[in-house]
Amino acid sequence: MNEKQIVILGAGYAGLAAAARAGKRGRVTLIAPESRILHRIRQHETTAGLPVTRPAVAEVLRGRGVRHVRARATELDLGGRKVLLDNGDTVAYDTLVYALGSRTSWHGVPGAEEHAYPVERAAEVAERLRAAERAGSAERPGTVERPGTAERAGSTERPGTVAVVGGGATGIELAAELAEAHPRWTVRIVTGDRVGGWFSTKGHDHVHRVLRGLGVGIHEQSAVTAVDAEGLTTTAGRIPADLVVWAASMEPHPLAARAGLAVTPAGQAVVDDHLRSVSHPEVYVIGDAAEVTVPGTGTLRMGCATALPQGQYLGKVLTGRTDKPFAFRYTAQCLSLGRREGLFQFIHGDDSMRPTVLTGLAGRLAKAAILKSVVLSLR
Structure with missing residues (x-):
């Protein structure tokens, strides 16, 4: 173990969990530009302008034999077993753990990338909302800039409309958080399917009841076909919006496919029951970057709930503490x-x-x- 160089790409939930465990016994290099964990499952809070504590990567890896290189991987030389970085350096490996995760997918919708904010730009959305509210308060001397003050004073003025595109978990959390933190804004959630439609009847009904109670407008069966500076064009008609937040779906980072790893049509790496690439067994792929199918469970969905257990499992594999196939069940x-x-x-x-x-x-x-x-x- 001490003779081999393990390189891990990505400091998301899967990558960090694998690095922290593999670093107990081996030489590990973690390549990721972040100094603090991204904490994607709290992005809705960041978007709403709420304080979010994001622990330092160094604290997570404290006491482990992990060297953190703050850079981005730009190319993989799978034949030469090297990773090329955006700072010009090259890092060699014996074993590579690819955990670059996923990013917002625009699905080729015209104008979406130009006019909508992806969830990765949560802090920018929060600042834009604050700036609009500051401007509104300045135009009404004597008002107090505090969420909800205008309504309690009887004002009907609203800074504008926020449209959240996506009826999945991320979209629902964003819409609820924005509506509660910024009650003077009109918040709408827009999806081509049903908002929370995969939940049980009780779960689905509760989501809708809370959203409506917060004043969120729900637009279902309204697939977005275009985005522009004034809002959305959907299959059900026009939805005006001053600010669009895109939470429709995620896609895997393209580096795996570009490098030549075997991938699915959606771009996720194809792995075996030990999370090894089927085309390059010296490469493990975990988290959103991999299509993982578990007997009796099925193909795992993207998300923290599945990425973190994969990282924990792989840490055990890399330190020789297990040779069993990866197993997982939802709860x-x-x-x-x-x-x-x-x-x-x-x-x-x-x-x-x-x-x-x-x-x-x-x-x-x-x-x-x-x-x-x-x-x-x-x-």
Whole structure:
């Protein structure tokens, strides 16, 4: 183990979990530009302008034999077993762990990339909302710039409309958080399918009840066909918007396909039951970058719930603590629905819905507990 050089690309949930565990016994180089964890499952809070604690990568890796190189991988030389970086350096490896995750997919929708904010630009959305509210307060001398003040004073003025595109978990959390944190804005959620349509009947109904209670306009069966500076064009008609946040879906980082790893049509690496690339067995691929199928469970969805266990498992593989195939079963899905509400949906091991849910304070506390446990479990 001490003779081999392990290189891990990416400091998301999967990459960090693998690095922290492999670094207990081996020589590991982690390549990622971030000094703090991205904490994607709290991006909705960042978007709404709420304070979010993001632990330092160095703290997660404290006491481990991991060298953190703050750079981006630009090319993979799979034949020469080298990684080329954007700072001009080259890093050699014996074993490569590819954990570059996923990014917002625009699906080729005209104008989307030019006029919409992806979830990766959450801080920019928060600043734009604050700037608009500051400008509005300056135009009304004597007002207090505090969320909800204008409504309590009887004002009907609104800074504008935010359209959140995507009816999945990310879109729902964004819409709820924005509506609660910025009640003077009109918030709409737009999807080509159903908002929260995969949940049980109780879960689905609760999501809709909370969103409507927060004043969120729900536009279902409204696939976005174009985005421009004044809003959205959808299959169900025009939806005006001053600000568009894109949370429709994610796609894997393209470096794996470009380098020559075997990938699916969607761009995810094809791996075996030990998470090794089927075309390059010296390369492990984990997290959103891989299409992982587990017997009895099925093909895993992208997300922290599946990425973190893969990183934990691979850390054991790299340190010789297991040679068993990767196994995984689902237990629950959870959502934040603003600061006072949440949903904890119990599910079967194959990701199908159970009828039981926790809502209200119980659902919110369950989600909060999971958020805390994610950071702790990285080590």
